[in-house]
Amino acid sequence: MSSSTISSPSISADEFQALEQKVLRAVEVVKREREARATAEAEVASLRAQLAEQQGLNTMVESELTTLTKEREAVRQRVEKMLQQMDELL
Secondary structure, three states, X not given: OOOOOOOOOOOOHHHHHHHHHHHHHHHHHHHHHHHHHHHHHXXXXXXXXXXXXXXXXXXXXXXXXXXXXXXXXXXXXXXXXXXXXXHHHO
């Protein structure tokens, strides 16, 4: 059996330190990005909750507007009827 040696290129201490610094910077970037993502996700959740609340309020306002419109129409009809009755008296 023949034994073969795999030669690996030698890395100087300065090159290793430079590589180590790049890795540390990359780790810091990843940490910051994760924090930014978590913050953004929390903000999105908050905004979705606010949107749901606003949609609920809009539904209530629309319902109240419909009710008020119907009431206004009923009052208008009653006033018209009273005016007709007054006209008949004259």
